[in-house]
Amino acid sequence: MAKESVWSVAKGSVRSVANNSGNRRANLTRVTMTVENNGRERKSAVIVAHPGHELMIYHWIERHRPLYCCLTDGSGGRAVSRVASTTRLLEGAGAVRGPICGRYSDKQIYRLLLDKQVHAFVGLMSELAEALSAAGVECVAGDATEGFNPVHDVCRILIDGAVAMVRRQTRRQLRNYEFVLDSAPGGAAASPTDGAEVLRLDGAALERKIAAALGYPEMRAEVEAAVARFGRQAFAVEVLKPAGVTSPGARFEHEPPTYERHGQMRVNEGLYSEIITYGDHVRPVLRAVEDAAR
Ligand SMILES: [Zn+2]
Numbered sequence: 001m002a003k004e005s006v007w008s009v010a011k012g013s014v015r016s017v018a019n020n021s022g023n024r025r026a027n028l029t030r031v032t033m034t035v036e037n038n039g040r041e042r043k044s045a046v047i048v049a050h051p052g053h054e055l056m057i058y059h060w061i062e063r064h065r066p067l068y069c070c071l072t073d074g075s076g077g078r079a080v081s082r083v084a085s086t087t088r089l090l091e092g093a094g095a096v097r098g099p100i101c102g103r104y105s106d107k108q109i110y111r112l113l114l115d116k117q118v119h120a121f122v123g124l125m126s127e128l129a130e131a132l133s134a135a136g137v138e139c140v141a142g143d144a145t146e147g148f149n150p151v152h153d154v155c156r157i158l159i160d161g162a163v164a165m166v167r168r169q170t171r172r173q174l175r176n177y178e179f180v181l182d183s184a185p186g187g188a189a190a191s192p193t194d195g196a197e198v199l200r201l202d203g204a205a206l207e208r209k210i211a212a213a214l215g216y217p218e219m220r221a222e223v224e225a226a227v228a229r230f231g232r233q234a235f236a237v238e239v240l241k242p243a244g245v246t247s248p249g250a251r252f253e254h255e256p257p258t259y260e261r262h263g264q265m266r267v268n269e270g271l272y273s274e275i276i277t278y279g280d281h282v283r284p285v286l287r288a289v290e291d292a293a294r
Pocket residue numbers: 004005022049050053149152
């Protein structure tokens with residue numbers, strides 16, 4: 001239904017390639033903070049919609065060794081889960097799987113959205129909040145709201161809700177970061193937001209990242225194509241921006257997200273009989289999660 005990709009769309013110009021499913025010393029620049037934190041002691045978490053997204057922040061994961069959660073198994077329109085590949089990647093990078101890791105197939109989570117089963121998403125948010133709280137997590141990174149895949153945007157809604165719930169229940173101040181899949185990370189680095197973390201990978205870190213990506217079978221073809229087209233250096237920067245500053249749905253109140261416009265085109269072509277829209281399916285999740293987290 002909605003397209004899914006990591007490496008191809010990450011460069012911001014290969015939307016048509018998107019598949020359907022989908023040393024240790026680097027320079028860490030905290031744009032507005034002066035104290036560098038090597039991250040190794042920090043208790044962190046990564047929460048993404050689909051296994052494979054973590055490739056975009058592979059070096060950040062090496063440094064932080066986070067608890068990792070993904071909502072779906074990344075199977076897309078096929079029947080093959082990507083969770084095993086992500087599990088190998090996490091083990092190589094020193095991260096650990098959390099309680100939610102491929103909970104639903106992509107078809108199942110689309111069905112939950114289409115059927116307006118908002119309680120299922122509120123339940124996921126509560127589970128995430130419990131996991132963050134139990135692990136004493138102080139820093140969360142995950143999908144950004146980009147409007148090209150509704151499950152990515154729902155993931156951001158769940159992260160913001162879980163962070164709000166933990167803050168409210170524990171009075172702890174978790175840091176909340178997002179990273180993009182649908183635009184060039186280098187572009188984001190060129191105009192850093194206050195408080196962003198920008199990691200610039202050295203040669204050894206970049207080698208490990210490329211090796212990890214090529215060792216992820218379901219992503220290998222996309223990675224090879226992206227490296228051939230954009231060069232290896234395109235993957236040598238990782239940008240995490242502060243999230244939760246604005247409501248993840250605000251931008252779609254007046255302009256429909258890309259997934260909705262693409263879905264409508266498929267309906268017009270007779271390819272889809274039903275589509276996920278922001279107003280009918282994603283906004284109700286946002287409202288329910290915000291109410292529960294409050
Ligand atoms: Zn995805």
